[in-house]
Amino acid sequence: MTPNLATLPHRPTANAEDALASARRTLAVEAEAIAALAERLDDHFTQAAQLLLDCQGRVVVSGIGKSGHIARKIAATLASTGTPAFFMHAAEAVHGDLGMITAQDVVIAISYSGSATELLTIVPQVKRMGARLISITGRPESELAQLADIHLNANVTKEACPMNLAPTASTTATLALGDALAVACLEARGFGAEDFARSHPGGALGRRLLTHVRDVMRSGPAVPTVPVTASITDALTEISLKGMGMTVVLDAQEQVVGIFTDGDLRRLLERVGDIRGLTVEAGMSHKPYAIGPDALAVEAAALMDENRKNLLLVRDPSGALIGALHMHDLLAAKVL
Template sequence: MTDTPIFQPGDALASARRTLLTEAQAIETLAARLDDAFAEAVRLLLACRGRVVVSGLGKTGHIGRKIAATLASTGTPAFFLHAAEAVHGDLGMLTAQDVLIALSHSGASQELLTVLPAVRRLGAKVIAITGNPQSELAQLADIHLNGAVDQEACPLNLAPTASTTAALALGDALAVACLEARGFGPEDFARSHPGGALGRRLLTHVRDVMRQGGAVPRVPLSATLFQALEEMSAKGMGMTVIVDDANRPAGIFTDGDLRRLIERRGDLRGLLAAEGMSRNPRTIAAEALAVDAAAQMDEQRLSQMLVVGKQGELIGALHMHDLMAAKVV
């Protein structure tokens, strides 16, 4: 190895393409090689009454962490157990109801081979992912998934590259097959990701972001135009709701309605707000998803939307800024 690396852009691009094509070929070969063992592994994961425990060491350990995370976020409760820690007490995390997924490309990881007899005595099932069907780990497992590759992307054929990519892809395939079998949908995914954009979109309801109580501008049908303007200025929504005696919206008076009224009437003295209001304002239920409210407001070019109860009574109001602040849009 030279002290000062020689960088050539063309060489770097050629190397990258070789790496990607080698790893893509490894996955294609893996897909063609899948057999009934994969289906049996999925059946075992679906029948698991405990947790799926993924274990590995070194590079396959990093892959195992990602597989466990993917399983957990797609409806299959799982966690990662470091193989070296397992032999020093962490094996106590396993129960007879669990399924262990053991990863080792060689199938000869001494830590995993030390753990396996104890796992079998416990009564937990074992799925092994190795690159050697004849390995001791493959032979000891209940189910073996062959993750062998023809060659690593590393030009020395030493650094785990194509083999770890194949193992990761196989783990993803297990997770997705379980996801589809469970009927796991966007709402389920959102519950596992409440802090993400999808979680906000699918878990945030109108009631969570609407203005309510005294924050909602409203005046009675008998209110003068100037009383309505005072309410609009005080509440800062660019509108006020005009309600009847049963607190049902009779109309909405906005900044735009004010401009149109000035153009039409000129002298506003003595006018009631109801004379310039827009009737049949758009409404939505508090139980609706906030993202649905945002879609309707965008489609109808609205800045505000009213929230009503089951009897049509006014219970809140939405402004597009509220939805933006909640990161729904």
């Protein structure tokens, strides 16, 4: 059935200039709110950060409504930057989830009004358990602020919403305050890039900082090798079989004396022409580039890039061959 266009609700269209002006006003209001918050920080912030650093349990971040969404993000940021934390929904807390909290925990309760019923219901029990309480509100005189061990003031002069109703500048300021706490704790702990990577093993940074050459190199039968006395034909067969575009050349003691690559073959053909009677020694490259198995894969990539190579041998500290690494292996492992 074809709809009657005349009965369809009118869809507003955005005027480009008006939309941009509105966006700029919103960003300006929120930027001002954060700037004012930065100027207002005092010893309460320092005390809150120290409380998190001293916490022997977990940091439990709670809120409801828009504050709940902000609380969830703050908990995630804390957890990923070295401060064990989780989010507890305030409404679920009054129906059993309060059992997640122990006396060793620190609770961060977030409510801009400072009067969220669900939070005020659980605060007495949190205090009885012996857990410490940090509140983040926009009203220092509110009940939640007064009940907390430490109160952080996230007050804003106005919301970005033209009606001054929808939580916008206030939620942005609260989120920024949570980020500030997380970063202060991160820096105090000396939490570095490798620590961050361990919290994000599935991300690009985790792969770059946690993947070592030994994790992605080819080893054993997968590494193409031929003796120094092998014919060019035998070398080409090994190159084709192993798919690395090269073969390692070994002496009688199975020590590396060079590599023979597709490029070496082309150069040998240009120089000699008829290669049928030659051994691989006639065209191999001496002193191939190598790296250790414990180096980061990104270090191998940098070495390849610096020397315009697409492969490296992998050798242990004694110089023995233990593997080989091609640029394609790094790409497959999503290190690059």
